[in-house]
Amino acid sequence: MRENPAPRPPVLSLAAARGPDAPAAASPDRVNTRERRAAPPGAPRAWAPLGEVFVPCDELAAAHARRLLSAALDTWGLGHLLETGEAVLAELVGNAVRHAGGRHVGITLWRRLSLVHLSVRDGSRALPCLRLTGPPPTCPEDGSGLQAVSSLSFRWGTELLPAGKRVWAEIAV
Structure with a gap:
């Protein structure tokens, strides 16, 4: 079987998505999500x-x-x-x-x-x-x-x- 050449979204851990103070999740410990780019300081969010x-x-x-x-x-x-x-x-x-x-x-x-x-x-x-x-x-x-x-x-x-x-x-x- 051939690999799909399309880029896949990065995989982030739930702990990273929740923040450092959030309790760890039992399972699943990883979730697929698109990584958001950090906006410049003071810039409004897109929505x-x-x-x-x-x-x-x-x-x-x-x-x-x-x-x-x-x-x-x-x-x-x-x-x-x-x-x-x-x-x-x-x-x-x-x-x-x-x-x-x-x-x-x-x-x-x-x-x-x-x-x-x-x-x-x-x-x-x-x-x-x-x-x-x-x-x-x-x-x-x-x-x-x-x-x-x-x-x-x-x-x-x-x-x-x-x-x-x-x-x-x-x-x-």
Whole structure:
């Protein structure tokens, strides 16, 4: 049999992946994984996820979402995006609460080098509709819905899921 000439990913031990203070694993003692290159000091990570967080579908959902976003942006060193991000995320969460119903909404935040991605998942499969009536909003609190999201974000969109939908927006860093 001939060997495959394609390079194989390096094999790292679990102890090395967990860190020096982590207890040793009984078995398996090795795991296949791709070795990550160290970024230069101070360089942002290519992406930094915050797993999906579920908040109750009530009038306090937008406040919970704003606190999550504030903590994430502070961690990523992007505090200057807080006002725009809060307006966009509050609108997405508010739409999910007003129009989708359900017991909770899922919020996912992550970033790439040049974008912060905000998404809200709910249980309704009804897609949102962007109304292009009047001039673009000057204030995100004026009830203009997705028109505000469209004007404040780099891009936005929707995804149909097996049990609902996800509405997302990306803000340029």
